[in-house]
Amino acid sequence: MDKKIKPVSVELESQFQDVLNRIQQAKQKAYQQINAILVELYWNIGKYIFEQVNQANWGKGVVEKLATFIKTKDPNIKGFSARNIWTMKQFYEIYQHDKKLPSLVAELSWTHNRRIMSLKTAEEREFYLLLCSQKKYSIRELERQINSGAFERTMLADQKLSETIKQLPQSVEGVFKDSYIFDFLDLPVPHKEKELQQALVSSLKDFILELGIGFTFIGQEYRLQVSLDDFYIDLLFFHRQLQCLVAFELKTKKFKPAHLGQLEFYLEALDRDVKLSHENPSIGILLCREKNDEVVEYALSRSLSPTVISEYETKLIPKEVLRKKLNEFYALLEGKEVE
Numbered sequence: 001m002d003k004k005i006k007p008v009s010v011e012l013e014s015q016f017q018d019v020l021n022r023i024q025q026a027k028q029k030a031y032q033q034i035n036a037i038l039v040e041l042y043w044n045i046g047k048y049i050f051e052q053v054n055q056a057n058w059g060k061g062v063v064e065k066l067a068t069f070i071k072t073k074d075p076n077i078k079g080f081s082a083r084n085i086w087t088m089k090q091f092y093e094i095y096q097h098d099k100k101l102p103s104l105v106a107e108l109s110w111t112h113n114r115r116i117m118s119l120k121t122a123e124e125r126e127f128y129l130l131l132c133s134q135k136k137y138s139i140r141e142l143e144r145q146i147n148s149g150a151f152e153r154t155m156l157a158d159q160k161l162s163e164t165i166k167q168l169p170q171s172v173e174g175v176f177k178d179s180y181i182f183d184f185l186d187l188p189v190p191h192k193e194k195e196l197q198q199a200l201v202s203s204l205k206d207f208i209l210e211l212g213i214g215f216t217f218i219g220q221e222y223r224l225q226v227s228l229d230d231f232y233i234d235l236l237f238f239h240r241q242l243q244c245l246v247a248f249e250l251k252t253k254k255f256k257p258a259h260l261g262q263l264e265f266y267l268e269a270l271d272r273d274v275k276l277s278h279e280n281p282s283i284g285i286l287l288c289r290e291k292n293d294e295v296v297e298y299a300l301s302r303s304l305s306p307t308v309i310s311e312y313e314t315k316l317i318p319k320e321v322l323r324k325k326l327n328e329f330y331a332l333l334e335g336k337e338v339e
Contacts, residue, residue, distance in 0.1 A: 032107075035106075035108075035109055035110075036106045036107070038110060039105060039106045039108070039110060039113065040106060042088045042091060042110065043088075043091060043092055043102070043105075045085065045088045046088035046089045046090070046091045046092030046093070047092045047096070049063065049085060049086075049088065049089040049092075050089050050092050050093060050096075053089070060082070060086075063082050063085050063086060064082040066082075066085065067080055067081050067082040067085060087114060087117075090117060091105075091113065091117060094117055094125070098122075101125075101126060101129060104129045104130065104133050105129065107132075107133050108129070108132050108133070109139070111139050112132055112137075112139060112142060115139065115142060115143070115146070116128050116129055116132075116142075119146070123151075123155075124151045127150075127151045127154070127174075128142065128145065128146065128150075128151065131145060131150070131212075131213070134213050135209075135213055141209065146319075147316065147319060148181045148183075148316055148317070148319075149317060149319045149322035149323070150177070150212075152319070152322035152323055152325070152326045153177040153178050153179050153180075153181075153322060154174055154176070154177050154178075154212075155326055156177075156178035156179075156322075156325065156326055156329060157176045157177050157178040157308065157310065158173045158174065159329055159330075160178060160293070160296070160297070161173075161308070162300040162301070162303065162306075162307065162308075163301075164300070164303060164304060164305065164306050164307070165283070165306045165307070165308065168280065168281060168283075168306055169280055169281075170241075170242050170243065170244070170280050172242060172283070172308075175212065175213075175214070175239070175241070175242065176285065176308045176310065177212070177310060178310055178311075179310055179311045179312065179313055179317065180210055180211070180287065180310055180311075180312045180313070181210060181312070181313050181315075181316060181317065182199075182200070182207075182210065182312055182313065182314050183313075183314060183315055183316050184203050184206040184207075184210075185199045185200070185203060185314060186199070187199055187314055190252065191252060192252060193234070193250050193251065193252050196250050196252055197220060197221075197234050197235065197250055200235065200250075201220050201235070204217060211237075213241065214239045214240045214241040214242065215237045215238075215239055215246070216237060216238045216239070216240060217235075217236075217237055218236040218237060218238055218245075219235075219236055220234065220235050220236075221233070221234070222235075222236040222247075224266065224269045224270070224273070224274070225273075226269055226273075231265070231266065231269065233247045233248075233249070233266050233270075234247075234248055234249050234250045235247075235248040235250070236248070239283075242280060242283070243278075243279050243280050244275075244279055244280040244281060244282055244283055245270050245274065245275060245279070245282040245283070246282070246283050246284075246285060247263065247266050247267060247270060247282060247283070247284050247285070248284075248285045248287055249262065249263045249266070249284065249285070249286050249287065250287050251286065251287065251288040251289065252289050253288070253289055254288060254289060254290045254291065254292070255286065255288040255290070255291035255292065255295065255296060255299075255309055255311075257295065257298070257299040259286055259288070260286065260299055260300075260303055260305075260307065263284040263286055263305070263307060264284070264303065264304075264305040264307070266284065267281075267282045267283075267284050267305045267306070267307070268305070270282040281306060282306075283306045283307070283308065284305060284306065284307040284308070285307070285308050285309075285310060286307060286308070286309045286310070287310055287311070287312055288309065288310070288311050288312070289311065289312065290311050291309055291310075291311045296309045
C-alpha cells in the first residue's frame with residue numbers, strides 16, 4: 001500500500017517550485033538548441049541540394065534515390081523523404097539572399113518555417129517570421145494570424161496613417177490594424193458598447209493576441225478627472241515598444257466624424273495628467289463597427305490628435321477579400337486603374 005505523502009510547508013513548496021522551474025527552463029533551453037541545430041541542418045542540406053541541382057544536374061529521380069539511401073542505411077533517421085528534401089532546397093532558395101531572415105528562421109520550429117515558406121511574398125514571410133519570433137506563437141496561433149489576414153490588415157492600416165500619426169517621435173508602422181477580428185467573442189446581434197467592452201475584457205488574452213505585439217492592459221472605464229467632472233475611457237493600454245498610452249474608444253455603429261471629439265479630449269487629458277515625462281504622446285484608437293475610408297480621411301485631415309480609426313468584425317474576413325482590398329489600395333496610390 002502506498003504511503004500518503006504529507007503536505008509540505010509553504011516555504012518548502014516554494015523551494016520545490018524553484019527546482020521545478022529550473023528543470024523546465026533547462027528543458028526549454030535544450031529544445032531551443034536542438035531546434036536551432038535541426039533548422040541549420042535543413043538549411044545546409046537545402047544548400048547542398050540546390051548546388052547539386054545547378055552544378056551536377058540532380059533531378060527528382062536522384063533526390064528520390066538519396067531519400068531511399070538514407071532510409072536504407074539508417075532506418076532510425078526520420079523526416080528525409082524526397083518531398084521533405086525538396087522542401088529543404090526551397091527553404092534555402094527563399095532566404096539565401098536575405099542577410100537578416102536566416103537568423104529568425106533558426107528561432108522557429110520546422111513546422112512554423114514550412115507554413116511561412118508557403119506564403120506568396122517576401123514581405124509577408126518577413127512579417128510572420130518577426131511576429132513569431134517576438135510573440136513565440138504556437139503553430140495554431142500562427143495559423144490564425146495568417147488565416148485572419150493579419151499582414152494585409154496591418155499593411156492597410158500603415159497606408160492610411162494620418163499626417164499627425166506620422167509626425168510622432170516614434171514610428172507606429174506595423175503596430176495597428178485597419179480592421180480587428182473578434183471571432184472569439186460570443187456577442188448578440190446587435191450588441192451595445194458595454195457588451196462589446198465587457199466581452200473584450202472577459203477574453204483579454206485573445207484580445208491582446210489580436211491587437212499584436214507590445215500591448216499591456218491598464219484598465220476598463222479608466223477614470224479621468226478634469227476640474228470637477230469625471231470622464232471614462234473605454235479601454236486603456238500601454239504599448240511597450242511605442243512607449244505611450246493607447247486609449248480605445250468603442251463604437252458599435254458606423255463611424256461618424258463627431259466621434260473624434262470625445263477621443264481627442266481623452267488624449268489631451270491623458271497627456272496632461274497621466275502620461276509620464278519620459279513617455280511619448282498618447283495615441284487613440286476609435287474602434288467602430290464599420291467605416292467609410294473617404295469619410296475617415298476627411299475627418300483625420302484636420303485632426304491634431306494622433307488617432308487611428310479601425311473597424312471590427314465578429315467573423316473572419318476571407319483572406320482573398322483582404323488581399324484584393326490591399327492590392328486595390330496600392331493601385332490607387334500608384335494612380336493605376338483598379339480592375
